[in-house]
């Protein structure tokens with residue numbers, strides 16, 4: 001199932017909206033408005049604070065309160081979600097700016113790989129499936145399309161699988177972390193070149209550079225690498241170069 005509703009190629013300026021009124025109305029939605037956990041009101045304010053002034057194209061995975069907000073901010077907002085009560089509540093809400101929204105129905109695991117991105121994305125909120133490896137999968141399909149300066153929003157970073165992704169992107173040269181509000185993270189796409197999707201230069205990624213090689217003692221990723229990371233990388237490299245090869249190998253494998 002990959003059904004697109006309300007597809008609209010024309011990009012028109014968003015209607016002049018009274019954002020204060022919209023935020024006040026969104027605040028009235030109670031947690032039972034849909035059954036999957038609403039984007040927090042604090043995160044709503046942070047999103048407004050951090051979004052580019054002129055968002056033309058945006059997307060989100062999952063649907064709900066955030067969709068009501070984004071439909072009023074962006075003239076072309078694409079929502080990738082499963083057909084459930086969250087979608088129904090959103091489509092029935094008078095706060096939804098329906099003409100701005102295209103809904104792609106189905107699990108993002110299936111719909112995102114098939115989706116043809118026709119524009120750069122100025123704002124992306126990942127808040128769909130949270131089980132491993134789906135947040136990473138969503139990221140893989142979305143990051144190549146983010147425009148310089150785009151806002152990347154990761155919700156529910158208290159969930160370990162989402163937190164893994166958050167830690168990776170917050171250290172990557174493609175993103176500048178802006179702020180974390182409750183359990184929602186906001187990052188800005190920098191002008192750094194996009195990491196090629198068809199190569200494997202893992203050793204150039206900051207996340208790997210700062211941790212490699214993990215130690216096998218006492219368990220992979222145990223306390224020793226974390227203590228080691230307190231020593232600046234340049235110092236570690238000099239010390240490593242000065243150690244005899246066999247000692248180096250023993251330290252890595254022990």
Ligand SMILES: C[S@@+](CC[C@H](N)C(=O)[O-])C[C@H]1O[C@@H](n2cnc3c(N)ncnc32)[C@H](O)[C@@H]1O
Pocket residue numbers: 036037038039040061062063064065066067080081082084086087106107108109127128129
């Ligand atoms: C945490 S809620 C999103 C809350 C929403 N951002 C809000 O502001 O109210 C997660 C959403 O992801 C949807 N979802 C769950 N699994 C999904 C999947 N595999 N693909 C797409 N959407 C999914 C759920 O239906 C739900 O709408």
